[in-house]
Structures are given as C-alpha cells and as structure tokens.
Amino acid sequence: MTVRRTLFGRPLRGVAFDVAVAALVVLVSVASAVNQPGGWAATLVGVGMAVALLFRRTHPSAVTVVVAALALVQVVAEWGPLVYDVAVLIALYSVVKYGERLRDGVLAGAVAAVGVLLAAAQTPGVIQWWVTALWYALVTGAVWLVALNVRTRRLYVLSLEERATTLEREREAEFRAAVAEERTRIARELHDVVAHSMAVMIVQADGARFMFDRDPAQARTAVKVVADTGRQALEEMRRLVGVLRDAGPGIADGSDGLVVAADPEHRRLALAELPDLLARFDDAGLRIRSTVTGAPPALPPGLELTVYRVVQEALTNALKHAGVGASVEVVLTYSDEAVLVRVLDNGLGRPLVSPAPSGGHGLLGMRERVTVYDGSLTAGPRPVGGWQVEVRLPLPSEPATEVIAA
Template sequence: MLRPAPASPPVIDGVEWVRPGPTSEQVRNDAVLAAVLTAATAASVVLYRSTGYGSGVDWWWAALWVAGIALPLAARRMVPELVALVVAAVFMAGGIAGVGELLFCNITLFIAMYSVGAWSRSRVRSLIVRAVIVLAMFTWLIWSLLYSSAVQDYLPELGRDADGPLSPYVAYGLINVVTNLLYFGGAWYFGDSAYRSARARAELEQRTAELAAERERLRAQAVALERMRIARELHDSVAHHVSVMGVQAGAARRVLERDPQAAASALSSIEQSARDAVDELRRTVVALRTPGADTGPIDVGSDGGADAAASTLRIAQVSELVDEARAAELPIDFTVVGEPREVTPLVDLAVYRIAQEALTNVRKHAGRGARADVRLRWLDDAIELEVADTGLGERATTGSAPGGLGQVGMRERVAAAGGTLELGPRTRGGYLVRARIPYRSGRR
C-alpha cells in the first residue's frame, strides 16, 4: 500500500528541518548514474528491437526517449520534483508510442519517485507530486486494462491455455494492479525512509555538537572553580599568619629600644608564624594536587574536594587560633558550650577556616584596644561559631569591604556545608560573625 508523507513537517528543537542540498560529490555521482542508465537503456532498446518488440518506432524517436528517461536523473537531488515529473511523462509517452523497452525505464522511474521522497525540501510538495504521478499512472493502467478487455485482438494469446478460477482478463488486471502497487508503494516508502534517516542523522549530529559544547563549557567552568577554590585556600592559609606577623612586627618595633627581650620574643613569634604559614601552605598545595583527593563533583563554594579530604585542620584547633591571637596582644575570651560531637571533615575545616578568617579580620579592622569574644556551641543538630568584637578602631568591623574575599570565602564555605551565616555590625558597637552548620553537611 502507498504510504503518505508525514502530515506535519519534521521538527528538531522547535525548528522545521529542511534537508540540505546535495554535495558536489553527490552531484557527480548522480551524473555518472544518469550516464550509465542512459547507456544501459539504449542497449536494452537495441535488444528489444532485435526481438521485434518496439520496432515500429523510429530510431530517432527511441533515442530521444532514452535521453529523456535517464539523463534527468543527473539532477535528481537538486530538483527531485521536476525530475520525477519529467521521467514519468517520458515513461508514459514511450508506453503510448510503443518504444518497447520495459527494464531500465522502470528502474529510472523508481529512482525518480524515490528521490522525491528522499530529497524534496518540502514534504507537502513531495506528497502532491508523488500523488499526481501515481494517480496518472493508475489512470493510464486502468484505461489500458479496459481497452484490452474491450478489444478482442489486443492480446489474442491471453487465455488460450488458461487454467484458473478467474477470467484471464481479470487475472491479468489484478497482476498489473498488484505489481504497480508494490512498485510505487516501495518507491514511496523507501524515499520517506531515507528522508527520516537523514533527519535522524542531522538530529544526532546536532545533539553531538551540543554535548561537545556542553563538555567544553563544563571543562572551562571546572577550571575556573578549581582556580577559585585554590585561591580561597591560599587566602585562608596565608592571610591569617601574615596578619599575626604584622601585629607582632609592630609590637617588636615599638619595644625594640626599651625592652629588647620583649622585642626578641615578638620576633620569635614572627619566625614561628612564618614557619606555620609555609607549612600550612605546603599542606594546602599538596592536598590540592593529590590525584583522587576530590570526594565529589566540583561546585561553586564546594569544599568537598581535596581541602576537605586531606587537610588536618579541625575544630579542636580553634583554641590554638585563640592562643595565637592572645600572643599577638589581642584581648580575647573563648567559650565552649556543650559536648563536642563527631562531624564530617567538611564541617571541621569550614568551622576552623571561618574562625581563622574572623579573628584575622578582628586584628586587621577592629582597631587598637578592641576585645574579641569567641564562642563555640555544640547544639543538638548543629554547631554554632560566634566571633564578636567591640570594634573600637576607625573601621570597626571584622570583615573587609562587602565584596572582600574574606567574607566571600566564609559564605562559600557555609553554603557548601549546608549552613547559615550571619555577619554585620552590632547595634551596641563592633562586628559579629555567626555561622551555624549542621553536623552532617548537606546542600540545601
């Protein structure tokens, strides 16, 4: 049975897909095909005329018919509808005139019909052209069958040795109808199948290109996020120790002449802070460069990578930060409320880094004479870190400018651990940093 073309145009990502024109190589192949079929059809005409079939047609007319039935196929992919109409018209003209060739003319018509379904840029036009050709062919076939049944001498040998339940003319007509249904139905079906295959290949190529672009985008994003993570770790590792060294260097300068012993003690602290900074920097770089240290996918603000997996910095070491701040002449109170609980490495590192950054900013921005208060609360479902100061300096804040890297890093760490962060000036003066992080970190 004939298969109609799709009722609606094919769509890829909301845009109607139109098959692109043939390549130069395909056009050359079609020209070769047309030349080969022209030669084969001419040879077939000679053979048929040698048997006496079609010998009543002049040679020049037969030559024109051969050229008209085969040569148009050279343009079958460029103008498939026009080629099909021309080949069909020449096919009918040859049949009516009695050229007699029955082999290659059917092959050329099949290819022309197939090309309309496979290469037409408009599915509506493809449907109309093929429908017109099929209707014309079946009209001609029915007329021929009616004529053969009405004219006794048209097929005199038909029915001479007939042996079957049907009339010879009825059987002859059915054979022709079924043959033509299979012939045109096959050309229609395979043409549409070729078009659908081309559309599927185009869609696959589009998806492949999109996936390649997405992979490139994710690769670039991963590189940028990794650079940001490394920058944050280096900032947290170095800024704390450098700020302590700056405070201690200032203290040593002030007492160098009147109290050499105190100055020497401050210089020793500077030396130790420098060693600590280098040691922590080394551990951070080694952790970030360790293959397989990443425990999860990279995400904005995520510490689920090498820093969480390999760092030795823990909540228990917050007290060491407090001792360092006191050694740098910062008055500070430290309070722990509740019983310590087991937490993930991500939470351990996040709390330590937030405390480190907050105390660093107290020394940098709170001003001389300010006091700090550090409180670590072990709650039922979360750990809460609070760092407050009295903020007596010119810039009475523990954070840098609103867009500073210190505050950005704290927000990223808290977000990665699934917690909340509160920071800003206090109503009674000073600055407050309060982070609340669940024991089992998770993205919210």
C-alpha cells in the first residue's frame, strides 16, 4: 500500500517543489538587488511574486492576478524586464494547467500577450523592438502550449480514474445484488426444508398419540423420529437465520451459472436426483464420468441440497467455459467426517452456440452455500489443463452432541 504524506492537506512532494520554486525566485531577486533597476523596491516586487507562487496549485487564478498586478507595477515604474519575471511564466503555466476553467488560461494568455509588447518596448538593446517582442512571444507561447498539453493529459488521467472508480462502484453494487439474490434463494430452499421437517414431526406426533396404547414400541419409534427431526429442523433454522444476516462478502468471479434445465422453485432436491442431473448435462454435450467412494450417510436435507447445487453449478460452469464435448469427472467421497465433492474438466470442448438461461451465480453461489455449512471451496485451473472445483462439507455431529452444545 502506498502512503501519501501530506502537509496542510496537500501532497508533501508538491509543497516541497513549490517552496523550491518560490525560493529560487526570491534568490534571483535578492541577488540582483544591487544591479537591477529599482534596487530593493524591485526586489520586494520579486519577493511578492515568489510568495504568491506558493499557492499556484490551489488558487492558480488568484496567483496569476497577483503576479500580473505586480508585473504591472514593474511596467509602470519603467524598470523593464528583470530576472525574476520568470515568475510570470510560472504563473501562466499554473493557471492553464490547474485552473478549473480553461477560460482563465485563455484570458491569462491574452494578458501575457499585452505584457510581451510592453516588456519589448522597455527592453534596452540595439535590435528593433519587434524582434524582442517576437522572442518574448515565442517563449510565452511555448509555455502556454506546454501547459495546455499537460492540462489535457492531466484531465484525461483524472477522467480515467473517475471512470475506474465508477466501474468499481457499479461492480460492487452488482456483486452485492448477486449475493443478496443468492442468499434469498438459499433461504427460500432452507425454509422449504424446515417446513418439510415440521410436517414430518406433526405426522409422527399424531401417529404416536394414537399408538401409545395399541403399540407402545411403534409409538416410541415415532417419538424418536419427532425428536431427531426436530433437532435437525432446529439446526436448519439456525443456518437459515445465518443466511439472512448481513455477513461479509464472499468472492465474485463473474460467472453466471448456466443451467440446462431449471428445477421447480419449491421442489426439494436430494442426492437421489443426482443421476438425473448428470444425465441432463450429458444430453447437453458433456462427457460425464461419475465416481462415488464410501457409503453415503443419512445427510440433513439442507446439506443434500447444498451438494446437489454445488454439482449443478460446477457442471454448469464446465458446460459454459469448457464447452460441448468436454470430459468431466464428478467424484463424491463420503467419510465419517465430511462429504468431498470434486468436479474436474479437461477444458477441451467446443463453445456453446446458444447458451441456456442462467440459474445462479457460479462460484459466488457455491461459496455462499458452502459457507452456510462451514465448508471450504477451492476452485482454479488444473496443471494439465481445464478447471477443477473441490468442496468439502463437514458432516453434522450426532443429535445428542448438538443438544449439549446448544
């Protein structure tokens, strides 16, 4: 990170440069006090110009007026052009470069043109006055044109910076909107999961009430289902509240989550539907090979939904970026601690002719879903070519442990 030092609200480097310029004008004014026309009175005029130049960046128009007024005093006193008149050129350069309106620079150039004629008329010499005026005009015009060129470049750079800032704001706004949309979608799906669990609890509780006298063993089983389902629903509710909170932003990669066929909005998806999802993407042109390692445990509905959506978004990105005909490997690894999802493609497909409608936000959506279950997401290019997505989702603890932790 670059640290910019300031003095009186101005960059320290600029202040030091302006002080050096003013000191130079003072130096030549004092050094010429004995030999120059006007003596020490002319030196005071030069010192006044030098002091005014200290503010040439912040108040260029006012500085130019002050310097021009002091130069007029010099003309009225008939001292002729002096060495410290370089301050006039510096003021002219400053008003053209730093002035809020170019009109001030044009007006300063017109005043400088009149000053050129007056200075040429008071310049002692053996050559004709118009030759001297032409020389002064060339120098003054060159300074004005250089300042105009620097002003143009400065304004161009400022416009680029402003445009970049605007684009960054727009990108941040779009990113926040995408996060909000994805979190709303996740919250809606988790709400459906919790509602389903509550329905199961009600049905089992009603059944247990009627079976207490007829079949106590079956009633106890029903009550256990109610308890387990209630704990699971409570955990899903905690996650739902976490999604709705204003958490920090995840990552944005710009992918928009192309899907082949959108699922009905209120249908609860499960791992049993993964083969149908893979078949749809296979029909869309991907060459998919699926591998399952380990015995699939009984997962909470919300976690099943997350695994399903991760695979869906990863295949979507593979179809969009790797293209039709790409080889994709989907690996599901189940262990006692976590579910590991890996989706790898070789990146050797053909571009899509007409992309299907978007149904998510790519890596952004995956990141949000994985974060809900305290998982980890790794995505990036493969050394051998193509792209890989790896998600690790820790399995929830036993119900009894959850109750103690709560």
